[in-house]
Amino acid sequence: MPSVCMYFEVHxxxxxxxxxxxxxxxxxxxDYFDWSRNRMYFNRITSKCYAPTNALMLSLVEQHDFKITYSLSGVFMEQAQKFNPDLMESFRALADTGKVEFLDETYYHSLASLFSEEEFKEQVEKNRALKKDLLDYKATMFRNTEALYSNQIASMVEKMGYKGMLAEGSEKILDWRSPNYIYTPPNSNLKVLLRNYRLSDDIAFRFSNRDWEGYPLTADTYTSWLANNDGQTINLFMDYETFGEHQWESTGIFNFLRHLPQEANKYENLSFKTASETADYPTVGNIDVPWAMSWADVDRDLSAxxxxxxxxxxxxxxxxMEKMVKENKNHENKHIWRLLQTSDHLYYLCTKWWADGDVHKYFNPYxxxxxxxxxxxxxxxxxxKKLIAEKNELDLSAPREP
Amino acid sequence: MRVLMLGWEFPPYVSGGLGRHCYELTRGLAGQGTKILFFMPKKGTNVNVPWAEIVGISPRTNKKQRTGKTDAPSGWKEVDQLSPYPIGPYNEGRAIQLNPYTYIEPAAPTGERPAVQPQEFTKLEEPNYETENYPTNFFEAVMTYNQSVVQEAMTRIDQFDVIHAHDWITMPAAVEIKKRTGKPLVVTVHSTEKDRTANIYPMEWIVSIERHGVKNADRVIAVSKMTKQQLIDEHHVPADKIHVVYNAVNPEEYKGENPEKQEHIVLFAGRLTSQKGPIFFLKTAREVLDHRPDMKIKFIVCGKGDLLPGLIEEAVHMGLTGKVTFTGFIPDDELVKIYNSADVYVLPSVSEPFGITVLEAMSARTPVIVSKTSGVSEVIKHCFRVDFWDTNEMANKIISILSHEPLKKCMTANAEREADLFDWNEVAKKTIKVYREMM
Structure with a gap:
């Protein structure tokens, strides 16, 4: 019977x-950023989701044979420090249990992996540094923004010294094969953990859907589904905001989560593992992904x-702007440029309503x-304009050739 | 199913959306097996369609008979008499007093208006034509038409199963026919008196006819949720009696070539009345030009109405000479060309029950900015929605559309596809469902 790897994206x-x-x-x-609205959203989601879920997770890992994995975007941690420092303390308490793992990712939750290896590395390093600072934690595993993955991205991640990374378990790359095994890219030793999207989305998307045949979903039913799986691991990857924000408390999502570990523990071999423990399984085959894919929408590509x-x-x-920003040397400008890279800003421009309308509308403040x-x-x-103006000033003040 | 439809205008005699609506609706209904008997105030020899029997009703007056057009016009023409839409002073001296949409000065001799209650309207066998007061002539003309409609209908009592009236102007007759025949009545509300006047001095006697009509109808069709809500709030019509059926468009009629041009074009098209908010268009033009004097932009105002002279004056005061063009009334084929050459279409209506021009502009691949107080903004996604008074935001959006080709491309491709979803056959299908419900 496979083990279970539960991973939550916090952003x-x-x-x-x-x-x-x-x-x-x-x-x-x-002025570019709406700090009062960011504070309002952050505090609202903290009280609905982050604070109660962290408290619940802490009691679950302490009481049961239960392990979980997170990744925290830098922009999340930065806002937590600004708006709600206690929240980072509760993540620290989770880290201190030794049963909770944290992954590295890009600080700005950006698409940097698609355009600049140098920029990508710098953003990952920045996230790593802040995590070290706030959680005293050093990650060995990686997950890219929105599970963006390709051979090329995998190769960058491997070069950076990671043991493995997370990706979407799409048929596009697996064909008939199961996502419940460890795979590696061609000519590489990087362990790739693939999301079991059916079982993940049962919680993340379908949990409160009254038209779904599985409704209402209870922890014992769900663990029986898990126990019916073959393979090395069942990878359940989802947004952390599933608990209390995407699925409101009134849907019963917290009760479901509260009973999940004890129900799973009833099956002798259904254990929980962190992402790096999961990556200890031997590889069963290769996945070849020449184009970038993601975990978003039905398309699982970059189209969102x-x-x-x-x-x-x-x-x-x-x-x-990259060249101009990096020549500019002004740290604030660099930070602004990077904050503007956060993938959400592009996601809000998505017009794929014909297929995935509801999901996009839900997340869109515009x-x-x-x-x-x-x-x-x-x-x-x-x-x-500002960068160009500063560049011209700089050029004028530079000493000229005689 | 046989329907007696009480209309007001029908192509080629049109002055606004109502005539076009009746044309497309009757065609759709007939296509789905409905037999149509259509009454309208007068009928030129060229008002003929294969799918409906169109009957011209001559309004009787005991003054000198108004002559209808003797030579049959070609192409779609404006209705020059009894038009429910404004006829301005630029209309070669046509009968202003026969226009229910004309702005009435509050100083009009209200005291001398006949104190007639709605239920009495159809009892006026021989109205007193002595009164010369301003609104009275129009009132009489409407009532005379309504009486003639009732008389005509009673001679054809075995030719219809359902009565269908459009807007207040034929409601008195519709209610009377219902009363006399016991046949079910549906009225479509395309706009309310409050909409048409932008709530500036709505004529009480029209409001009371409207209320009487929707209250006595068995079913009401509203062209948007916004109109439905208005009928619930203003006239206390039970919500379950009102069905929302949105208007539609024939997209192919609005496709054209996007011509090469030297300047950007921002377009307003509609009757020049307070309802349509043309003044906000001019203010927006001023803000756009102030902010981007470097851009070559022409603002075009299509349509006419009683605000036209005032707007021209205002444009001069605002220093918009040479920047804004007033075209006056535009025939359909010209309008299609203008839609296609425009870079932005703006509908700044104060109160727009639907806003069919928005679908037309979308079909012509022109980005649209729509006021939030419009029915169409309830149902379309690929547009900008603004408050009609927020000229700064409209200017922001216009400049942005003109500056970013990717925005324009993306929006128009999606909007064109979206407009296709508004199909007249669907309108007819939903209307037939309403008929069936009453039977």
Whole structure:
């Protein structure tokens, strides 16, 4: 019987302020981002999800044979420090149990892995440093933004010294094979853990769906499904906000979670493992992913962030700024540029309503993706102007050749 | 199923959306096996369609008979008499007093209006034509038409199963026919008096006809949830009696070439009345041009109405000479060309029950900015929604659309697809469902 690897993504974007073509600012960091709204969202989600779920998880890992894995985006940790320092303490308490693992990821929850290896590494390093600082934890495993994965990304991650990483268990790469095994990229020793999307989405998406045949889902039913699986591991990867935010408390999600470990412990061989423990299983085969894939939507590709012209336009503009930002040497400018890279800003521009409408609407603070685009594009334009102005100043003040 | 439909205008005699709606609706209904008997105030020789029997009712007056058009016009024309839409001073001296949409000065001799209650309307066998007061002529013309409609209907009592009226102007006759024949009545509300006047001095006698009509109808069709809510709030119509059926569009009619041009075009198209918010369009134009004097932008105002002279004056005061073009009334084929050459279509309506022009612009692949107080904004996603008074936000959106080709491309591709979903056959199907419910 396989072991179970439960992994939760913890992330909150730093949302952009209302910024029109008329807006001007001398304080870009303050004015590009809507700090009061970010505080409001953060505190709301903390009280609905993070605080109660952390408390529950702590009691579960202490009382049962139960292990879990997290990754925390840097922008999440940064906002937690700013808005709710106690919350980071509760993650620290989880880390201190020794039964909770934390993975590395990009600090800015960005798509840097798609355009610049140097930028990607710097963002991962920055996340690692903050995690060391706040949790005193050093990760050995990696997970990329939204489970973005390709041969090329895997190779970067392996070079950075990680033992393994997480990805989506899509038929596109597995074909007839099961996601319940460890695979490696071609010519590599990196262990890749693949998400069992059916069993993951039973909790993350279908749990409160009254039209679903599995409704209402109880912990003992669910563990019986887990016990029916073959393979080395069942990888249950989902957003942490599943608990209390995507699935409200009234759906019974916390009760489900509360009973899950003890129900699972009734099966002799159904144990919980962290991501790095799971990666100790031997590899059974190769996965070859020449194109980038993700865990988003039904398409499992990049189309949620880069699927239309607006998204590609903004992403191109971000990429084009890299050289100017890095020559600029101003730390605040670099931080702003990176905060603007957070994938959520691109996700809000998605127009794939015809297929995945409901999910996108749920996560979108804008009236429409077109409103989101205007806001984002106006900030990018203002920031570009600022960089160009500073560059010209710098060029003028530089000593000239005689 | 046989329907007696009481109309007001029908192509080629149209002045607004109502005529077009009746044309498409009757075609759709007939296509689904419904037999249509359609009454309208007058009928030129060229008002003929194969799917409906169209009967012209001559309004009787004991003054000198108004002459209808003697030469049959080609193409779609405006209704020049009894138009439910505004006829402005730019309309070659046509009968202003026959226009229910004309803005009435509060100083009008209200005291001399006939104190007639709605239920009495159809009892006026021989109205007193001595009164010369401003609203009275129009009132009489409407009532005379309604009486004639009732008389005509009673001679054809075995030719219909259901009565269907559009807007207040034929409601008195519709209610009377229902009363006399016992046949079920549905009324479609395309706009309320409050909408048409932007709630600035709505005419009480029209409001009372409207209320009388929707209260006595067995079913009411509203063109949006917004209109439905208004009928519930204002006229206390039970919610379960009102069905929302959105308008539709024939997208193919609005496709055209996007011509090469030297400047950006921002378009307003609609009657120039307070309801449509043209003043907010001018204010927006000013804000856009102030912020981006470097961009070549032309603002075009299509349509006419009693605000036209005032708007022209206002545009001059605002320094918009040469930046804003007033085209006056635009025939359909011209409008299609303008839709296709425009870069943005703006509908800043104060109160727009539906807003069919938005679907037309979307079909012509033009990005649209729509006021939140419009029915169409309830159902379309691929647009910008703004408050009609928020000219700063409209300017923000216009400049952004003009500056970012990817935004325009993405929005128009999706909007074109979305407009296709609004199909007249669906409108007919839903209407037939309402008929069946009453039988």
């Amino acid at each position: 909150q974007p730093v949302r952009i302020n209302k910024f029109t073509v008329f807006s001007q600012t001398n304080k870009p960091y303050e 962030w880069l699927g239309n012209e607006m998204q590609q336009d903004c992403f191109d503009r971000i990429k084009r 009236d429409s993706p077109y409103d989101a685009f205007i806001n984002y594009a106006n900030v990018l334009t203002d920031f570009e």
